[in-house]
Structures are given as structure tokens and as C-alpha cells.
Amino acid sequence: MLGGINPSILIASLMVASVPIILAAIGELVVEKAGVLNLGVEGMMILGAICGFVTAVETGSSYLGFFGGALGGIIFSLVFGILTQVLMSNQVATGLALTLFGLGLSSLIGQGYNGIKPPATSTISLGPLADIPVLGPILFDHDWVLYFSIFVVALVWGILKYTRTGLILRAVGENHDAAHALGYKVIRVRILATMFGGAMAGLGGAYISLVRVPQWTDGITAGAGWIALAIVVFASWKPWRVLLGAYLFGGITVLQLNLQAAGAVIPVQYLSMSPYLITIFVLVIMSSGKGKASLNAPAALCQNFHAFR
Amino acid sequence: MQRRTILKSTAALGVATMMGGKVAFARGLEKVKAGFVYISPVADGGWSFQHHQSALALQEKFGDKVEIVWQENVPEGADVERVLTQMALSGCNIIFSTSFGYMDPTNAVAAKFPDVKFEHATGYKRNTSNVSTYNARFYEGRAVQGHIAGKMTKSNKIGYIGSFPIPEVLMGINSYYLHAKKANPAVELSVVWAFTWFDPAKEADAVKALIDQGVDVIASHTDSTAPLAEAAKTGGRVIGFGQASDMPEYKPSPRVSSIIDNWTPYYIKRVGALLDGSYAQVDAWEGIAGGEVLIGEITDAVPADIKSEAEALRDFISAGTYHPFTGPIKKQDGSVWLASGVTAPDGDLLGMNFYVEGIKGNLPS
Structure with a gap:
């Protein structure tokens, strides 16, 4: 059944398929580490997708397109940041509203951009390295965003673990009253973290509309933001596990299409639902019992902070 | 006295209006308002784009006598009935609903508005006399594509993205495969079902x-x-093919040819019939010969000899001397579908629910 599938090409394409989820999930991980639950990832992603697409088409540069996508995500996340941190609105409700608003707003901005080809994002040419039999296609034949996504994961891991900045961020997320007593600006840290999350979600969205598909259509992110949210929990708020989770999900998504193309005898409907089923399955295992996973959630997650309380 | 006069004249007016209405209908309408319902954005570059181009051509042709209204991005579900009802209430005389999944809603709304004409694309249900169906013989174009595919493939593996396993799609797959096989006996076909009409991310994956x-x-x-x-x-x-529309922005490669749905002649004929009073319920199914299926330019990425063979195939189909489904053809399970020399009856095609022999994989149900 697996005979017709070339594993190295499969791995190469699952890495490409996972990029948007990695970016959005690592951004959301930082946001949640700071004690903010932003359920608007899907909305920020799709806004990043359309802002990136419009910028790329208007300027003719895919680099500027990614920049525009990140900027769109930041501006949109600021809406969330101000509403929840300054005006103290409920984070869950605001996040959900952000997603619904983002889907509608992106559709509005996207009017007139259907069916247009964006400028191409070239793969980084590593010359002869890409021709190495098995490792070549896996490691050395991708576009810069893919390498960037892995770099961001490493960066977030390093900062959270080894730097003072990371320590402050975690302190704010674990106990905002203590962090406040020590003189850290809780609200400012949280808004900055939210903006980082917005930038990453926007980049992930722009990757979908500029590289993966590459074109614009309403609802193009098709639930990737929700998967990213699930993967943060799945990863129990650990950066490298985000990478693992995203590759697992991306891998099954790609595998099921490859199985279809290879003529597997499993009914298509089961294959199509398999990535989601396995995500739910792993989530249940991770969060059941008294494992470390459920204890690892930032203690102040989803709690609003007010200095005078 | 005065009151009675008023009543009388009102009644007379009512009768006159009714009579007037009837007479006008038999003679044809002065002015037609035509509604179009699309499943995807009109800028999708494919199916809905092509329907909308034909709607615009219709408007161009009749000028002031025709007003067109349209609604795009209408999902196959509860929204369809709402949109159709809205159009009927807003004074449309004829409504074209352009997706297979609009079939039941179209018939349901048509039953409520007997004076409005409904035209449903690619369906087969005509429950009331004001519902007509129209379709194009896309499988004729698929035969030409299949021939090019069989000749052009170097890996002997060709692919097909199916939307839903309905007769219209299966006709295309079977025709594509049969002609690829005829051109290149070593060819293998992989089918991937997307279970959507329009989801660019999924289609790309x-x-x-x-x-x-x-x-x-x-x-x-x-x-x-x-x-x-x-x-x-x-x-x-x-390489690949333009689908439903020419998709010229991908010329000369990967788009080496295309099937273009040309609904303009049909739309002009139907609205014209409504204007001159000759309108009647139909079940229209035209192909290459009727001008509804056009084969887009075969580009230079295809060698000249293959191009001329493909064009000859197109011309034979157009002239009616060759039918893409001519026996002997067996079904996937090995049972005989068409005996040698027999061509497929339309009824078989419209109810097609099987792969032909040689296609691998199970057909989802």
C-alpha cells in the first residue's frame, strides 16, 4: 500500500505543509506563556493572508508581501490586545469575535483580488546540496520562510529558557501579581507578546496565500488557526514540541492525499478526517491523568490583570 | 352609486390586468429580468467566471430589454433556497442556478413560483413545468484531453482531481482515461477526490x-x-489543462489546452425565447458540435503531430462520426457495459456510477 510513496519526497512536502501551522502556533505559544489566551489566531492568519497577498501583488515583491502579512497580523492583534488588556474585556469572547471579524474583513479586502497570480517566492538555491539523494529534497530544497519558521522555534526556545526577557515573560504568565510587585509592566509585556503572536500568525497566513496555494480566495486558511491553537496545548507549551506536533499534523494531511493518489483501498472519507482524529486523540492522551502536560499550562492563562485589584 | 362604479371599474381593471398578463406572456415579454446564482466568486477564473461571462454577453446582446442580477459564492445548502426565493420575489422572470447541488432547492422554489422560469445547470430533476435543465457534453472535451495526456506523459502516470463522485464527473474521468489508454496502453490513472467544487488550498494539495x-x-x-x-x-x-475556462494566464505551459464552457448561445436562446414567446421546457445537452464545449488553443508545448491528432479527434466528435464512448467497454468489475461498436445511450451517461475497466481504486459512494 505504501509501495508507491517516496518517503523523502513525502517528508519534504509535509515540511512545506506544516509551515503556516508552525508559525501561528509558535506565536500563540509566546502569547499564552505571557498569560493571554488569544482565540483569534484564525482571524489573524486570514488577515495576514490577504494583507500579504495584496501587498505582494501591488508591489510585485513576495518579500514585501510577507512583511505586509506580518504587519496586518500585528495591527489586528493590537485590536485584541487593547480590548482585553486595556479595556479588560473577556479574552475568550474577544478572541472568538476576532476570528469572525477577521474572516469577514479579509473577504471585504479581498474583493477584486480573486484569480490573480502573486509574484513567485523562489526556493533558496543551495546548488549541489539539493541533489543529494535522500537528504537533498528534505533539507536543502525549500523557500526561506520554511527555514525561518524553524529558526523562530529555536529562537523562542532559547529566549524563553536562557534570557532575562524569557524569564519576565514567564513570570507575567505564571503570576501577574508577583510580576507586578517586582515592578514589571504586566500589561506592556502582554501586549508585546500579543503583537508577536499576531506577526507570526500573519506570516503563516501569508505563506498560505503566497506559497502554498498561491492565490486568494475567501476562507483560504480553512481552519489552520484552530489547529495551531490545538498544537500549543498538544505541545504542552514547549517550543520544540510545537514543531513535532505541526509535522505530525502536516504529515498525516499530506500522507492521506498521497495514499489516495497511490490508489489505497481505504475509503476517502476516513483518510480526510484522519488528521483531525489523530489531533483529538493525542490531545486526549496528553491531557488525561496527572501527567506533566496539564500542569504545564501558564498559571495566569486567560486571567485579566488590573493593578488596583 | 359612486361606490358601485368604483367596484366595477376595479374589477374590470383586475380582469384586464390578468388578461393583459396572460396575453403578454403568450406573446412574449417586453423586458426580461434574468437572475444568476453562482457557487464560487465570479472571479474564480473557472466555472462561475465562465457563466458570468455568458451572462454579460446576454446583457450585451439584448441591451435594454434584459436586466441581469447575480449572486456569487452561494454554498450548496440552505442559502440556495433563500437566494432563489429572493430573486423570484424581486421580479426575475428567469433564474439560472448553476451548480449541481442547487438541484433540489431549485425544484422546491420553482414549485412556489409557477410564473418564474427556472433553469438548472447539470441537474436531471424537472419536477414542475417551469424547470428546465441544461448541461454540456464535457466528456467530449475530456476525450481530447485524454489523448493529449496519453501521448504527453513520460512517467505513464496521469492524474485527475475529482470534485464529487456524480455522473457528470465520472463521465469525464472515464472518457479521459479511455482515450489516454488508447493513445498509450501503458498509462495509469490516479484519481484524488477533493469533495469540494472550490477550495484552492485543497485542490493545490x-x-x-x-x-x-x-x-x-x-x-x-x-x-x-x-x-x-x-x-x-x-x-x-x-502539464495540465484549463478547466471550464481557458485559463490563458498559464499558457503555454503548464496549461497546454483547455475545455471552455460556452454558455452564451444557450443563454441568448432561452432569454430570446422568453422575449418572443416561444419559451418551452427543455432538457438541453449540447457538446462540441453545438458550440457549448470549446477546446482551447493547444499550445506549442505539445508537439505538432499530437496536436493535429487531438484536433482531428475533436473534429470527428464535432461531426458526429465518433462517439467518445464506443464499445467494447467494460466496467471496472469486468462486466460488459457496451458491446463492440455500440455507442453509449444518454441515459447510461446521465446515470453513470462506475469506473471503466483499468482505473484503479475504489469509487467513493
Whole structure:
């Protein structure tokens, strides 16, 4: 059944398929580490997708397109940041509203951009390295965003673990009253973290509309933001596990299409639902019992902070 | 006295209006308002784009006598009835609903508005006398594509993105495969079902999976240009076809040819009939000969001899001397479908629910 599938090409394409989820999930991980639950990832992603697409088409540069996508995500996340941190609105409700608003707003901005080809994002040419039999296609034949996504994961891991900045961020997320007593600006840290999350979600969205598909259509992110949210929990708020989770999900998504193309005898409907089923399955295992996973959630997650309380 | 006069004249007016209405209908309408319902955005570059181009051509042709209204991006579900009802209430005389899944809602709304004409594309239900159906013989175009695919593939693996396993799509797959096989007996077909008409991300992923499997010619039966966009990333190694619309932005490769749905003649004929009073319920199914299915320019990426063979095939189909489904053809399970020399009756085609012999994989139900 697996005979017709070339594993190295499969791995190469699952890495490409996972990029948007990695970016959005690592951004959301930082946001949640700071004690903010932003359920608007899907909305920020799709806004990043359309802002990136419009910028790329208007300027003719895919680099500027990614920049525009990140900027769109930041501006949109600021809406969330101000509403929840300054005006103290409920984070869950605001996040959900952000997603619904983002889907509608992106559709509005996207009017007139259907069916247009964006400028191409070239793969980084590593010359002869890409021709190495098995490792070549896996490691050395991708576009810069893919390498960037892995770099961001490493960066977030390093900062959270080894730097003072990371320590402050975690302190704010674990106990905002203590962090406040020590003189850290809780609200400012949280808004900055939210903006980082917005930038990453926007980049992930722009990757979908500029590289993966590459074109614009309403609802193009098709639930990737929700998967990213699930993967943060799945990863129990650990950066490298985000990478693992995203590759697992991306891998099954790609595998099921490859199985279809290879003529597997499993009914298509089961294959199509398999990535989601396995995500739910792993989530249940991770969060059941008294494992470390459920204890690892930032203690102040989803709690609003007010200095005078 | 005065009151009675008023009553009388009102009644007379009512009768006159009714009579007037009837007479006018028999003679044809002065002015027609035509509604169009599309499943995807009109800028999808494929199916809905082509319907809308024909709607605009209709408007152009009749000028002031025709007013067109349209609604795009209407999902196949509860929204359809609402949109159709809204159009009927807002004074449309004729409504074209242009997706297979609009079939039941169209018939349901048509039953409530007997004076409005409904035209449903690609369906088969005509429950009331004001519902007509129209379709095009896309499988004729698929035969030409299949021939090109069989000749052009280097890996002997060709692919097909299916939307839903309905007769219209199966006709295309079977015709494509049979003619690819005829051109190249070693050819193998992989089918991936997307279970959507319009989802560029999903369509692109499906094409990527096919390419990963070594497929180098891809045909699609979905509505966007995403399959060609994905094929374009391979730098000419993988070719494909424009679907529903010419998709010229991907010329000369990966788009080496296309099937163009040309609904203009049909729309002009039907609205024209409404204007001159000759309108009647129909079940229209035209192909290459009737001008509804056009084969888009075969580009220079295809060698001249293959191009001329493909064009000859098109001309034979157009002239009626060749039917793409001519026996002997067996079904996938090995049972005989068409005996030698027999051509497929339309009824068999419209109810097609099987792969022909040689296609691998199970047909989803």
C-alpha cells in the first residue's frame, strides 16, 4: 500500500505543509506563556493572508508581501490586545469575535483580488546540496520562510529558557501579581507578546496565500488557526514540541492525499478526517491523568490583570 | 352609486390586468429580468467566471430589454433556497442556478413560483413545468484531453482531481482515461477526490500529492486555477489543462489546452425565447458540435503531430462520426457495459456510477 510513496519526497512536502501551522502556533505559544489566551489566531492568519497577498501583488515583491502579512497580523492583534488588556474585556469572547471579524474583513479586502497570480517566492538555491539523494529534497530544497519558521522555534526556545526577557515573560504568565510587585509592566509585556503572536500568525497566513496555494480566495486558511491553537496545548507549551506536533499534523494531511493518489483501498472519507482524529486523540492522551502536560499550562492563562485589584 | 362604479371599474381593471398578463406572456415579454446564482466568486477564473461571462454577453446582446442580477459564492445548502426565493420575489422572470447541488432547492422554489422560469445547470430533476435543465457534453472535451495526456506523459502516470463522485464527473474521468489508454496502453490513472467544487488550498494539495506520486499530466474537475498554479511550480515538468475556462494566464505551459464552457448561445436562446414567446421546457445537452464545449488553443508545448491528432479527434466528435464512448467497454468489475461498436445511450451517461475497466481504486459512494 505504501509501495508507491517516496518517503523523502513525502517528508519534504509535509515540511512545506506544516509551515503556516508552525508559525501561528509558535506565536500563540509566546502569547499564552505571557498569560493571554488569544482565540483569534484564525482571524489573524486570514488577515495576514490577504494583507500579504495584496501587498505582494501591488508591489510585485513576495518579500514585501510577507512583511505586509506580518504587519496586518500585528495591527489586528493590537485590536485584541487593547480590548482585553486595556479595556479588560473577556479574552475568550474577544478572541472568538476576532476570528469572525477577521474572516469577514479579509473577504471585504479581498474583493477584486480573486484569480490573480502573486509574484513567485523562489526556493533558496543551495546548488549541489539539493541533489543529494535522500537528504537533498528534505533539507536543502525549500523557500526561506520554511527555514525561518524553524529558526523562530529555536529562537523562542532559547529566549524563553536562557534570557532575562524569557524569564519576565514567564513570570507575567505564571503570576501577574508577583510580576507586578517586582515592578514589571504586566500589561506592556502582554501586549508585546500579543503583537508577536499576531506577526507570526500573519506570516503563516501569508505563506498560505503566497506559497502554498498561491492565490486568494475567501476562507483560504480553512481552519489552520484552530489547529495551531490545538498544537500549543498538544505541545504542552514547549517550543520544540510545537514543531513535532505541526509535522505530525502536516504529515498525516499530506500522507492521506498521497495514499489516495497511490490508489489505497481505504475509503476517502476516513483518510480526510484522519488528521483531525489523530489531533483529538493525542490531545486526549496528553491531557488525561496527572501527567506533566496539564500542569504545564501558564498559571495566569486567560486571567485579566488590573493593578488596583 | 359612486361606490358601485368604483367596484366595477376595479374589477374590470383586475380582469384586464390578468388578461393583459396572460396575453403578454403568450406573446412574449417586453423586458426580461434574468437572475444568476453562482457557487464560487465570479472571479474564480473557472466555472462561475465562465457563466458570468455568458451572462454579460446576454446583457450585451439584448441591451435594454434584459436586466441581469447575480449572486456569487452561494454554498450548496440552505442559502440556495433563500437566494432563489429572493430573486423570484424581486421580479426575475428567469433564474439560472448553476451548480449541481442547487438541484433540489431549485425544484422546491420553482414549485412556489409557477410564473418564474427556472433553469438548472447539470441537474436531471424537472419536477414542475417551469424547470428546465441544461448541461454540456464535457466528456467530449475530456476525450481530447485524454489523448493529449496519453501521448504527453513520460512517467505513464496521469492524474485527475475529482470534485464529487456524480455522473457528470465520472463521465469525464472515464472518457479521459479511455482515450489516454488508447493513445498509450501503458498509462495509469490516479484519481484524488477533493469533495469540494472550490477550495484552492485543497485542490493545490491534491495536485501536489499527485505530483509526488510521479504523475506528470493533471486534469481537474474543480473550479479554481489552483491545480495549474501548483503544476506551474514544477517548471514545465508537469502539464495540465484549463478547466471550464481557458485559463490563458498559464499558457503555454503548464496549461497546454483547455475545455471552455460556452454558455452564451444557450443563454441568448432561452432569454430570446422568453422575449418572443416561444419559451418551452427543455432538457438541453449540447457538446462540441453545438458550440457549448470549446477546446482551447493547444499550445506549442505539445508537439505538432499530437496536436493535429487531438484536433482531428475533436473534429470527428464535432461531426458526429465518433462517439467518445464506443464499445467494447467494460466496467471496472469486468462486466460488459457496451458491446463492440455500440455507442453509449444518454441515459447510461446521465446515470453513470462506475469506473471503466483499468482505473484503479475504489469509487467513493
